[in-house]
Amino acid sequence: MLEELHVRELALVERARVRFSPGLNLLTGETGSGKSLIVDALGLALGGRASSEQVRQGADRALVEARFEISDVPAAAETMAEMGLERSSDLVLTREVARRGAARVNGRPAAPAQLRDLGRLLVGVHSQHEHHLLLDPETQTQLLDSFAGAASARQQVADYYLDWSQAASRLAELERIQARGQREEEYLRWQLEELRQAQLRPGEDEELAAERGVARHASRLVELVEGAVAAIRSEDGLSAASGSVQAAAELDARLEPAAHRLRAAEAEVSDAAAELRHYREAIDLDPARLEAIESRLAVLEQVKRKYGGSLQAAIDERDRLASQLEQASDLGTAIQAAAAALEQARTLLEAGTAELSECRRQGAQRLGRVVKKELAGLSLADAAFEVRLLPRTQLSAEGAEEAEMVFSANPGEAAAPLVKVASGGELARVMLAIRTAGAEADRLPTLVFDEVDAGIGGEAAVQVGFRLKRLGAVRQVLVVTHLAQVACFADHHLVVEKGSGGQGRNVVQVRELQSQDERAGELARMMSGRVTEKALARAHELLDEGRRQ
Numbered sequence: 001m002l003e004e005l006h007v008r009e010l011a012l013v014e015r016a017r018v019r020f021s022p023g024l025n026l027l028t029g030e031t032g033s034g035k036s037l038i039v040d041a042l043g044l045a046l047g048g049r050a051s052s053e054q055v056r057q058g059a060d061r062a063l064v065e066a067r068f069e070i071s072d073v074p075a076a077a078e079t080m081a082e083m084g085l086e087r088s089s090d091l092v093l094t095r096e097v098a099r100r101g102a103a104r105v106n107g108r109p110a111a112p113a114q115l116r117d118l119g120r121l122l123v124g125v126h127s128q129h130e131h132h133l134l135l136d137p138e139t140q141t142q143l144l145d146s147f148a149g150a151a152s153a154r155q156q157v158a159d160y161y162l163d164w165s166q167a168a169s170r171l172a173e174l175e176r177i178q179a180r181g182q183r184e185e186e187y188l189r190w191q192l193e194e195l196r197q198a199q200l201r202p203g204e205d206e207e208l209a210a211e212r213g214v215a216r217h218a219s220r221l222v223e224l225v226e227g228a229v230a231a232i233r234s235e236d237g238l239s240a241a242s243g244s245v246q247a248a249a250e251l252d253a254r255l256e257p258a259a260h261r262l263r264a265a266e267a268e269v270s271d272a273a274a275e276l277r278h279y280r281e282a283i284d285l286d287p288a289r290l291e292a293i294e295s296r297l298a299v300l301e302q303v304k305r306k307y308g309g310s311l312q313a314a315i316d317e318r319d320r321l322a323s324q325l326e327q328a329s330d331l332g333t334a335i336q337a338a339a340a341a342l343e344q345a346r347t348l349l350e351a352g353t354a355e356l357s358e359c360r361r362q363g364a365q366r367l368g369r370v371v372k373k374e375l376a377g378l379s380l381a382d383a384a385f386e387v388r389l390l391p392r393t394q395l396s397a398e399g400a401e402e403a404e405m406v407f408s409a410n411p412g413e414a415a416a417p418l419v420k421v422a423s424g425g426e427l428a429r430v431m432l433a434i435r436t437a438g439a440e441a442d443r444l445p446t447l448v449f450d451e452v453d454a455g456i457g458g459e460a461a462v463q464v465g466f467r468l469k470r471l472g473a474v475r476q477v478l479v480v481t482h483l484a485q486v487a488c489f490a491d492h493h494l495v496v497e498k499g500s501g502g503q504g505r506n507v508v509q510v511r512e513l514q515s516q517d518e519r520a521g522e523l524a525r526m527m528s529g530r531v532t533e534k535a536l537a538r539a540h541e542l543l544d545e546g547r548r549q
Helices: 035-045 074-082 112-119 137-148 151-197 204-216 218-234 237-251 253-282 287-306 311-328 331-376 424-442 458-472 516-528 533-548
Strands: 002-010 013-019 024-028 062-069 090-097 102-105 108-110 123-127 384-391 401-408 446-450 476-480 492-500 506-512
Touching (some): 024 458, 035 090, 035 123, 035 446, 035 476, 074 112, 090 112, 137 384, 151 311, 151 331, 287 311, 331 424, 401 424, 458 476, 458 533
Antiparallel strands (some): 102 108, 492 506
């Protein structure tokens, strides 16, 4: 459950700390007050896309922090463990938005993708824009699969489809090799022989380039090193000083540290001289060596240009050609094995697809019945609703069919696809009915509805509010609404207000309404734009109706 949302320096929000409770949480406010900013802030904490333009003008960064209680969400605890985090009943998702933003989970650095992985286990966000997504067949199919509990079967089909497509590609590649025939095989063998003769070794070009640098300056390096060794040998001052100080230290122990340092320095100089001698002996002054290096590097550069641009790419191509030609040596047997593997993969795919289809068939029947019942309570008692399954023309990772939701708002009218017959208000109610029907299936602890009641009013709005309250009995529900008929059902009422801040700028604040009189005043404003006696009386009536439900 979402317990608290802390927002700082985001858009018009200078600083806000919003606390949420179980049940139905309502956010209301005047048009343009910033109600949806709270939902946007939550979206950022859940790993949504961020932009530095969201930072409040004058600030260098914005901060959003969402605190959840997850003791009843074992999947979230398991995901935290997979991320290397300690299991805890509390989860804090933090997002900083700036030119270089940051994300944290329980104070530890994280990637936005990790916030999304956790967020999708905790919160489902539904906005008025989602109504239009409902017109998309893929969205309808996903909604059906969610309701039918077909997520596992769908993933299995996707895995089987990947195996089948890879098996098909493997067979096609072998058949292409066979079709190209002997001439192509000879060309591949010529390429492989060229690469083998080059005797490629990883990193050889870098090693030779370094050796070439030494070989080009060999004479000068020898001169410099021999000079250094000669200087060390001719300089006996350090040795004499060490001997003198050592003799003095035998007379006065206080000189022993100095004698020790001189002995150490003498040993270091001696080691350096030995190292320089070894280096000098290793330098090859033979001009033929430089010529050999240049020749070898030319060969390597030619191979790199022809086979991928780098030595490693050429080595990889050599290995690929060797493997391909090895398979081609017994091409007939390889094709038979690949064909058998493809057939086995297709059998598994078809079995998985059939299981998914049956799950969808049963789910479509149940969803149609439940949504029709929900629509009756949303002032669409005569509406018809059905989920049809349309076959796909070919094998697919999404199964053998896609869902098509058909609808009719009035008796006597034939049901037709939603995209052709549903108005905005009807779409809102259909989506709410589907979400209400699927609330038990998706098991998300928190559901957010951002003005999903757009385009409806009157008794339909009352019914929407009633269903949201009923949903709040089994889930935590957050609703942004502009309808008093919905707001009267709130278990926890928050009002979003835009006021004057410093420097003549507007800021957004969130305030909890504590008393019935405060709530009645807000409902009256929502209904008439100002608080009048008649509006207050109607507001109290709505609150009484909300309590009785």
